[in-house]
Amino acid sequence: MAETTINVTVPATTANLGAGFDCIGAALTLYNKFSFTKAKELSFYVTGAEAERVKADESNLAYQAFVKLYEHIGQVPPPVRIGIELGVPLARGLGSSATAIVGGLVGANKLAGSPVSEADVMNLAIAIEGHPDNVVPALIGGCRLAATYEQNWAICDIPWHESIVPVVAIPDFELSTAEARRVLPTQVSRADAIFNAAHLGLLIRALQTGDGDWLKAALQDRLHQPYRQGLIRGFDLVQGAALEAGAWGLVISGAGPTLLALVDKAQAAGVEKSMAAAWHSTGVMADVRSLSIDTQGAK
Template sequence: MSGVSSVNVTVPATTANLGPGFDCIGAALTLYNEFNFTRLEEGGLTIHVTGAEAERVQTDESNLLYQAFLKLYQYIEQTPPSVKMEIQLGVPLARGLGSSATAIVGGLIGANELAGTPLSVLQVMELAIAMEGHPDNVVPALLGGCRLAASSDTGWEICDVPWHQNVIPVVAIPDFELSTKEARRVLPTQVSRADAIFNTAHLGLLLRGLETGKREWLRAALQDRLHQPYRQALISGYDAVKAAAIAAGAYGMVISGAGPTLLALADTTQSQAVEMAMLTAWQEAGITAVVRSLCIDTQGASSFHEG
């Protein structure tokens, strides 16, 4: 048994897709969930949740954090210990900011630390992708930065995407939810060759636009034909918020993950104006929202332990 008795894990929120990078690109943001795992001598499982929406988090064995914790112990073929989990919520639930990815990554890291770190970061990442079903949120949540993930014959290849310091992510988080399941249900099962080519070209342009901060490239690059045209109708006020963001100087606006959070990219001189414009547009549509300019988290998940 490991000598570690308590582990603290911090995991950043993420924004996935960035327009044309559907299910393959995501970036870690400076918004966090914090998890503490304390080994118990007996008593099974205890989960305590604090923060906004805490009452909506399951506190039994169905909790996703605990499911990820169990998954790692199953993988290493060890009996999981009795554990107390404390969750401090800073990432809104079901809003397209990777709250489920924080739980998956947090649970796997917490278990790995309590078990004496038998798995490498790469192995933890592969377990996280298997649990989530796609890499776009869990990879940047674990590793930080902006990441492009591509499958290969031997697993996953992860590419660090340079993000220009003058490109500011502005998130507009409404007070309504949109489940990933519902957002996926509206997507077509097939797309045209023209739309596939369109997204391929725009993803390539996005990568260069993020690296250089070139306005014209980013304005064009954020367009998408694979998922956003079908999901827009699920988000009240989408058109008005997008028009307001662009009028205030944003390069463009996309749906963060499956939504309903909307993500605008702007330069450092215009991010505050974009914030105010997006907030006002949603207020005029009768929707309460929190709008914030964030930064790219470059560290990813972090942990420290006691004992």
Template sequence: MKESFSQAPMHIVHVPATSANLGAGFDTAGLALDIYNSIAFCEADTLTIELAEPNPSIPLDERNLIYIAAKQTADFARRILPPFYMKQYNNIPMASGMGSSAACIVAGIYIADTLLNLWLSKKQILDIANQIEGHPDNVAPAIYGGLCINQNNGGNVLTLQIPVKGDIACCIAYPDFALSTHEARKALPQQVPMADAVHNLSCMALLTAAFYTQDYSLLSSALTDRLHQPYRKHLLTGYDQVIKEANKLGAYGTCISGAGPSMLSFIKESELSFFTESFSIALREIPGNWIAIPSRINANGAIVEEA
């Protein structure tokens, strides 16, 4: 098998984890994290998929999400995707609210772009990813990095990337239970009171202002939400306790990461080690077997490099 691709140039695509919604930014805001899935790939005689660590839930054939995204990208470009070898190094937990599916989709697009020499722009990659994923709040930061504010107008996605500067980082509280996006979506109401919609509009504006001005003390108010978190928190064992412990340790604010079950705390980067160590100890007392994962904020999004 090795001879079938040993002469082909090997590349690696690194795609960051992402945290979507960010409190009031439901289906709108997303942040790139300093945690990555990496996929080594090259052209081969037959499709061959390997995993650095075995995972029976990841297909090793044409049902693999990375392959599906690569194939759809080739189809959009009206090109034939050649068979290829890839090896997945997965560091983003699946069904965690940290954008594992978005990372696979973005990786697949970059693989097709590289193998077919498409030279796609980031905007073109975003448009393809949005057609596959349907929600730009995860795929946009995986492509652009930083904080991304997105508007999806009938499939035409407008993304504003805000570079994240200053003394800020993240710590993710990650439990041992999974929560599917479908289940989290089912918990949402079909209608919300006008006052709740207005509240989220004001908080979303405040969120954007906090990152533009680097006044991260605003996040304690900006991360409050009335559209999705109140309806989902019962699905997260220990939700209130996680927020309480993060606040006690000086977090700027805490929200559900994506659809959950992970929860994201914004903290001072200068206190990242201290916060993570202290938070880890506090989380041991909360039902759900939570652990703390420190993360700086990724600035550049996905990259492809020669192996």
């Protein structure tokens, strides 16, 4: 009898978009691919630029998520051979851990005969990750806002205007999420809370309409970016270069250090070159590319 292999493709994500701290995320057209095949014992084969850094044992995050799904349905997880093809850089603020969590859950669910609904898979993913902004768009695609409601999650689709191009600048250094969270204050002023609430509302309308003037204002933030900018070498220089080249604004992607510029299609190529040159002038090599919003999610 032929082996059954489940293949899962999961998009990278960019979280926060400035004012949407810990509640907004968008899926991008950059992918990690996972395969799950029943076997006699647990094994891994990993390919991609950073393959040697991926854990190939029971501590692997995709495998931990795989096990969680089987625990959820009250079954013993079968031994599997897990293949991982890396396309999303590790520890760069593009949701690589979310792809592993979603990949493991979706793969296990399919291998088990799909006993768990997509909504339950999503809740499991949020529980493992600890917050929804990366795992939700990684699972279902698009740009999503997540809010708690009586111990449940309300997930809202945010339309993304076709004229808005996300340009990512991925530097050749890392920044751990833990380090990026350590610099955040435990309390903020009422003025800063009001500022972010207003800018979050404006951000949603700006993304929907493609209004550049609204986007320029909406991408401002006072809850996390001012504290994290100092952890990212060359931030001010890259931001200035992006804005001078015509970007509407620039934000930290997730916890960083990847920087995300939102630009009009006509300006995208120029913004790419300017951001790469600015970082290169500080000795940082960066992979800068224009992407699109992935609307499919995990598949």
